[in-house]
Amino acid sequence: QVQLVESGGGVVQPGRSLRLSCAASGFTFTRYAIHWVRQAPGKGLEWVALIWYDGNDKYYADSVKGRFTISRDNSKNTVSLQMNSLRAEDTAVYYCAKLRGAVLWLGAFDVWGQGTMVTVSS
Amino acid sequence: DIQMTQSPSSLSASVGDRVTLTCQASQDINYYLNWYQQKPGKAPKLLIYDASNLETGVPSRFSGSASGTHFNFSISSLQPEDVATYYCQQYDNLPPTFGGGTKVEIK
Numbered sequence: 001q002v003q004l005v006e007s008g009g010g011v012v013q014p015g016r017s018l019r020l021s022c023a024a025s026g027f028t029f030t031r032y033a034i035h036w037v038r039q040a041p042g043k044g045l046e047w048v049a050l051i052w053y054d055g056n057d058k059y060y061a062d063s064v065k066g067r068f069t070i071s072r073d074n075s076k077n078t079v080s081l082q083m084n085s086l087r088a089e090d091t092a093v094y095y096c097a098k099l100r101g102a103v104l105w106l107g108a109f110d111v112w113g114q115g116t117m118v119t120v121s122s
Numbered sequence: 123d124i125q126m127t128q129s130p131s132s133l134s135a136s137v138g139d140r141v142t143l144t145c146q147a148s149q150d151i152n153y154y155l156n157w158y159q160q161k162p163g164k165a166p167k168l169l170i171y172d173a174s175n176l177e178t179g180v181p182s183r184f185s186g187s188a189s190g191t192h193f194n195f196s197i198s199s200l201q202p203e204d205v206a207t208y209y210c211q212q213y214d215n216l217p218p219t220f221g222g223g224t225k226v227e228i229k
Contacts, residue, residue, distance in 0.1 A: 035218075045158075045166065045209055045220040061217055095165055100177075106213035108156040108171035115165055 002026035002111050004096050009116030012086055020081040020116055022096030027111075029077040030054070031102040035109065036070065036081050038092035038118075048094070051079060053103060064090075086120045093117050124148050124212050128221035134229045139200045143224045145210035147191040154214040157186055157195045160223075161206045169208075170195065202228055 008020040022034065036048040049060045049070040058070050069082040079096060094116050097109035125148035135141050145155065153173040158166035168177045170186035173193060183198040197204055205228055210221040 044223050045160075045211070047218045047220070059216055100168070100171060106154075106216065106218055108168050108177075108213070109158075109166070109211075110168045110171075110177065112165035112167075 002098075004098065004111055004113035006094060006096055006113040006116040009094065009118045011119045011121060013122050014087060014120055016086055017082070017084045018086060018118060020083065020094055020096075020118070022079040022081075022113060024077045024079070024098070027098070028102070030074045032098045033105060034072065034079040035097050035099070036079075036094060037097055037109070037112075038090075038094045039115075040089075040092040043092075046092075049081065050105065052105070059105075083118070086118075088120050091118060091120050123217055124151060124215055124219050126210055126212055126219050126221035128208075128210055128224050130224060131222065132225040132227070134227045135200050136229045137200055137202060141197040141200050141204075141226060143195045143208055143226075145193040145195070145221050147193070147212055150191055151212045151214035153188050154212055155186075155188065155193050156211045156213065157184075158209045158211065159204075159206045160209065166209060197226075200226070200228070 003025045005023045035050040051058050051070045055072045067085045072079045097112045099107040100110040127146045155173045157170040160166040173188040174186045185196050187194045207223045207225045209223045
């Protein structure tokens with residue numbers, strides 16, 4: 001079935017780095033943009049980044065621009081989120097998500113991963 | 123960024139009640155509006171896309187409507203399994219933005 005599985009979360013000190021991965025299966029990965037959305041404890045949903053289906057275009061939320069880098073490996077059906085210079089306010093569950101429609105920037109997120117927790121704390 | 127304002131922030135209703143949540147966009151979003159349900163400790167689940175289209179497999183008691191920049195989400199007959207937080211999300215422009223959520227509980 002269509003599935004996204006995140007990994008790589010953990011506890012990290014402020015200023016350090018962490019790399020999250022999102023493994024996709026059950027759909028034609030190369031036709032879909034992939035997004036990252038995060039949720040701080042007890043808070044709402046915040047969009048983080050997106051990568052175009054071919055990896056050539058990427059967009060970031062202002063809150064992470066210059067610190068986070070999204071990439072994908074279409075040969076392995078994976079998307080990564082490299083998070084540098086982490087701050088306490090980056091503490092959240094990070095979800096990867098695919099859009100309902102292929103070859104689109106934006107739309108409805110119809111499949112989400114289970115999420116991976118990132119805690120930034122000294 | 124487009125601001126999405128949801129109201130109320132929480133509500134409590136009885137089983138079988140009709141429940142209506144609202145979402146107001148700060149500008150025209152051309153009905154590019156989705157609704158999600160999130161239960162505690164779980165990922166969000168898409169219920170309604172493009173303001174009024176029911177996602178496949180979602181019970182018909184859920185519905186959405188729109189008028190200009192004002193969007194409604196309704197549950198026609200609240201069930202115990204509907205206890206969750208509901209979020210709206212616009213995708214007219216980057217960045218896609220979410221409302222603050224409405225927590226629905228059973229009275």
